[in-house]
Amino acid sequence: MSQDVTYLGFDISTQQLKAVVINDALRITHQSSVSFDLDLPEFRTHGGVYSHDDKLTVTAPPIMWIKAFDMILEKLKLDGLDFSSVAAISGAAQQHGSVYWKKGAEQILHTVLPNKFLHEQLQGCFSMRDSPVWMDSSTTSYCKTFERGVGGPIMLSQITGSRAYERFTASQIAKLHQTKPVVYNNTERISLVSSFAATLFLCHYAPIDLSDGSGMNLLDIHLKDWSDVCLEVCAPNLREKLGVPVPSSTVLGTIAPYFVDRYGFAETCKIIAFTGDNPASLAGTQLNKGDMAISLGTSDTVFLWLTEYRPSLDGHILCNPLTSKDFMALLCFKNGSFTRERIRDDCADGSWQLFSDLLDSTPRGNFGNIGMYFDMMEIVPPMIGDYRFNRNNELVQRFSKEVEVRALIEGQFLAKRVHAENVGFTIGSKSKIIATGGASANQAIVQVLSDVFNVPVYVLDFPNSACLGAALRAKHGLLGEEFGFHKMFEEPLKLHLSAKPAKDAAEIYGPMLLRYRILEDRIIRENDF
Numbered sequence: 001m002s003q004d005v006t007y008l009g010f011d012i013s014t015q016q017l018k019a020v021v022i023n024d025a026l027r028i029t030h031q032s033s034v035s036f037d038l039d040l041p042e043f044r045t046h047g048g049v050y051s052h053d054d055k056l057t058v059t060a061p062p063i064m065w066i067k068a069f070d071m072i073l074e075k076l077k078l079d080g081l082d083f084s085s086v087a088a089i090s091g092a093a094q095q096h097g098s099v100y101w102k103k104g105a106e107q108i109l110h111t112v113l114p115n116k117f118l119h120e121q122l123q124g125c126f127s128m129r130d131s132p133v134w135m136d137s138s139t140t141s142y143c144k145t146f147e148r149g150v151g152g153p154i155m156l157s158q159i160t161g162s163r164a165y166e167r168f169t170a171s172q173i174a175k176l177h178q179t180k181p182v183v184y185n186n187t188e189r190i191s192l193v194s195s196f197a198a199t200l201f202l203c204h205y206a207p208i209d210l211s212d213g214s215g216m217n218l219l220d221i222h223l224k225d226w227s228d229v230c231l232e233v234c235a236p237n238l239r240e241k242l243g244v245p246v247p248s249s250t251v252l253g254t255i256a257p258y259f260v261d262r263y264g265f266a267e268t269c270k271i272i273a274f275t276g277d278n279p280a281s282l283a284g285t286q287l288n289k290g291d292m293a294i295s296l297g298t299s300d301t302v303f304l305w306l307t308e309y310r311p312s313l314d315g316h317i318l319c320n321p322l323t324s325k326d327f328m329a330l331l332c333f334k335n336g337s338f339t340r341e342r343i344r345d346d347c348a349d350g351s352w353q354l355f356s357d358l359l360d361s362t363p364r365g366n367f368g369n370i371g372m373y374f375d376m377m378e379i380v381p382p383m384i385g386d387y388r389f390n391r392n393n394e395l396v397q398r399f400s401k402e403v404e405v406r407a408l409i410e411g412q413f414l415a416k417r418v419h420a421e422n423v424g425f426t427i428g429s430k431s432k433i434i435a436t437g438g439a440s441a442n443q444a445i446v447q448v449l450s451d452v453f454n455v456p457v458y459v460l461d462f463p464n465s466a467c468l469g470a471a472l473r474a475k476h477g478l479l480g481e482e483f484g485f486h487k488m489f490e491e492p493l494k495l496h497l498s499a500k501p502a503k504d505a506a507e508i509y510g511p512m513l514l515r516y517r518i519l520e521d522r523i524i525r526e527n528d529f
């Protein structure tokens with residue numbers, strides 16, 4: 001291939017749409033982003049979403065995501081990207097969220113005109129104006145009914161890789177069907193956010209890929225097809241509304257004429273199945289078997305590559321996005337960057353520099369104080385609220401600013417380690433953590449991560465691993481799944497050692513982990529969470 005060939009990756013994350021372009025040597029040549037709150041103020045989102053009054057329902061409008069695509073393509077054009085060089089496009093998206101296309105929408109997709117923006121032409125395409133997103137936790141009763149219907153949480157986890165979760169798509173679809181049957185019946189296609197975005201580039205419905213599809217509680221992750229029993233318990237006629245799921249490296253087709261005419265993409269430009277942001281990060285971190293990645297973003301996630309798995313009631317197993325025969329494990333913590341930002345605002349006047357100084361000014365172990373901070377109902381542990389314990393395990397009202405900052409960061413990483421160990425993640429003598437996402441650039445935070453896990457932490461040159469993973473998957477999709485993903489790299493991606501554990505880390509955090517477990521259990525019991 002010529003030197004000019006490029007690959008384009010997108011990431012529709014919670015707060016922004018990002019794009020990155022790499023060349024054939026896998027070097028980044030262009031990048032851009034659109035912030036939903038700042039660049040699209042007319043939608044009045046906060047953090048890219050609408051948080052409803054019940055404090056449980058969280059949605060976002062798909063038309064805003066479409067407008068963000070219109071904007072980012074214009075920005076890339078201004079940045080000098082020669083669209084005709086793009087050989088393939090793929091994407092990553094926030095997982096679990098669902099988009100409901102109205103009857104007749106595909107017909108509209110087929111006939112879009114290149115002289116108009118997409119958002120102007122697709123306004124009328126959705127049976128639900130706002131899509132439920134991964135932060136939603138309004139479906140507890142549907143989860144319970146769903147688990148019962150399928151034969152219990154273990155059975156559901158055996159089939160789909162996860163017990164029922166509020167943000168997973170099955171309970172969201174069941175809620176829609178039961179509360180708004182007319183809307184459900186008027187829906188011709190249900191997409192994930194990932195397959196919705198791929199649909200825009202194809203101008204016909206894109207299938208759901210197996211890896212992101214594993215976050216729905218509907219896919220049989222062994223058979224790699226929808227599970228009949230899950231579909232039946234969820235809602236009627238669902239198979240036809242979901243379409244046929246495909247392996248994540250599938251070439252879905254060529255780009256729609258709209259993009260050829262409007263932006264000058266080559267007619268041959270291929271669209272590779274889009275997937276979830278966590279599966280895409282697995283690609284973007286170039287994760288090897290045995291290593292663990294931790295993404296510190298709006299949600300914090302812990303993930304790793306698995307060759308086999310045992311079903312569990314904590315965490316999720318997804319089909320591996322890079323090879324259909326393997327799996328990946330995922331743990332998701334909802335209270336990531338929003339909670340860090342709240343404590344930064346309370347204790348450090350909104351300054352990350354001051355936040356880091358406060359963190360560095362306190363010793364490992366924080367004088368025995370432990371904190372747990374959950375602005376939203378957490379996934380694991382299922383808790384909400386702030387809890388501060390002194391060295392005698394007594395609940396206290398307040399910490400000093402510097403103790404509060406360290407209690408937050410240590411508490412977040414203690415929780416990650418406890419719950420990662422609960423699902424069988426083990427830390428070997430050669431283990432390392434690859435940290436990614438916005439907060440991975442903060443040295444003080446990464447040092448605490450290294451100490452709590454007692455392993456070295458590496459970071460990438462480019463912290464946006466989901467978006468980079470999307471661009472890398474675009475190239476891998478062209479080569480085909482049988483061409484091993486890691487073989488694409490002449491040399492492994494550059495990782496930088498960011499932090500090494502302190503000599504006394506195990507001595508300090510070993511006992512603290514035990515205390516954390518006990519205190520967490522106590523809060524869950526006492527509050528009946």
Ligand code: 5FX
Pocket residue numbers: 013014093094095096134167215276277278299300301330332
């Ligand atoms: C994973 O299960 C999650 O819910 C989150 O990490 C979303 O993918 C964030 F976009």
